[in-house]
Amino acid sequence: MIRPIPQPGILDIAPYLPGKSGKPGSQTVKLSANESPLGASPKALAAMLEAAAHLEIYPEGSSRVLREALGEVHGVDPAAIVCGNGSDDLLHLLAQIYLGEGDEAVMNRYGFSVYPIITKAAGARIVMVDEPDYRADVDALLAAVTERTKVIWLANPNNPTGTYLPEAELRRLHAGLRPDILLVIDSAYAEYVTADDYSVGLDLVRAQQNVVMVRTFSKMGLAAARIGWMVGPDHVVDAVHRIRGPFNVNLPAQMAGAAAARDVAFTEKLRAHNAQWRDWLSAELSGNRLRVLPSQANFILVLFESPEIAARAFTTLLDAGYVVRETGPSYGIDNGLRISIGSEQAMRAVARVLKSMDEAQ
Template sequence: MKLPRPRKIIAEKYVAGLSLFKSRRSPIKLSANESALGPSPKAVKSYSSIGKGFVRYPDSDGTFFRKVLAKKFRLKRDRIILGSGSDQIFELVCKLFLNKGDEVIVPEYSFIIYRIYSRMFGARVRYAKEENFKPSVKSILDQVTRKTKIVFLANPNNPTGTYLDKFQILKLRKKLRSDILLVIDDAYYEYINDPNYASGIRLFSKSKNVLVTRTFSKIYGLAGLRIGWGYGSKEIIKKLYEIKPPFNVSRPALFAATQAVQDTKWLNKAIKHNNFWAEKIYETLDEIGITTNKTNVNFFLLNFDFVNKSASQVFNKLANSGILVRQMEVYNIKNSLRVTIGNSKENKKFISVLRKIFNV
């Protein structure tokens, strides 16, 4: 039987890291930067309240939820688009803007999804050099050509945990050609506590050529429900709606996120927990001699160059104790692992296993 020939896809595939653990009953999963405390109990209650309401399609435009978001963050409802995770917003942006031969700029060690979708829709990806895992305005501008259409920037970035301050970000937008779309990914903005930092939404809520994305997968603990959103100019959002799949965000996701975003108490609890453990884990890493980023985000990038075990040895030893962290080969970051801050029990176990591995 002869099947139709599929389109040739040149992008790499996103590989999640859990396969090694499929047989284990309850692994400690510190590999995907998910929430340490889980979702707000109010979100869980709302999710459960749907009951047989699963029979109904969701509101395709998520009108009520967009209203809630607009009110919460003082934004315009018609400039918000919802996605099945912020991931889908990146896909839609690439689908809308990119043609074969166009170029996209991403920092050298930026979140992998940007390059996957950019290449999937025919663009060439140019990489801005980083110093100490941080891009600069200059290194990004150095990659601009007349073919540049989009610059993607996660601020803070995964897997490096680094970010550009608000002055640098504003400078970047000012210096970039105005017909280049700047996409700022706010996925981890809630964790940052630095007066010189400002989220994409804060900086660009009135901008016409910046699209900001946010997610409910990280601090809000709804990764499994798949819900995120984008904020951009009326014109861009309208165009994105034209290509958005209908019913792309499920009813349970809309219900849960509506409660999650309003539960400030739970959000603050998650931030407090993260700050506490970020400090504790950092102290341990420092004591062992593992180089890392001092961070407020909910993960660390660990480098093993100055200790007597390699990243892969440590990965395997952690795995043997039931702890899954993220390997960094796909990012081409040598001898490194990324570890997510978990709940208190998970963090204690991680610290004690790590100490045992290094005899400290």
């Protein structure tokens, strides 16, 4: 049978696997997708509802209102900001622009599973660098760079480990790169970081011509709205604008995002809740048989003694009404479970279930 054939390599790409949800109609608590446990900003909800009264109108193509709000809150020139249909949209565009046949992109072994997809889709090769003790290694990343390297993908903090590179190490990584290599700093979890030595990367973007920072509203309560944004130098912003969709962020999302960006009190409330229960759950679960990686995100990664115990823990939590993320299929961490930080009730229940399992062994 004659039919259209995908480009070489497309069917070799493993599709993205999202976190599981409970069965429809069940009371399962979803702790698998790093969503906000406090919902969305009330101001964002009000702005979205107001915008929904005008669904017959095309959105403003450049997301001007959203860019202006982001510029105001983060101290960035709105002209240096590009918005997208989630940060994935922008990552795809960057791969399409800067990667091609014969090129290479470098990432951490346990980095965000979208990076290999967008790299291979652009016809390039992904180079995965081992992470000693689940932390990014600047020296190893730099050693992986070749004459074919065009992009470095770096999630900071990283998903699914929650670990991060301090500002000094981030600068050392950039200093070791050729000027024709694009360093993409994916700061998706920046709102939840409490470490004093962390940087979202804006200073590097302002000072250099080969650095971009990518962010998202998904972890702040607007996952359903799909809003991402990036900051980059003029030549990168120009290239992205040339190929992005002309109306790639819908009007309700633009208005909700602008309101959410300005609602710094709600963002701080989310950060405080997350810090309290992230640290509490980490301390509760850390022990001889369970290891919790130190996290700066809105989730923790729990490591078990074996993949079999991790699988049993997943099932036991699911039976108790809590679905978490298995890290074997997407990330190759067969003995791990990623647990989003949820309500106090959910965190206490998860701790109780896992500690009971640990004590019973």
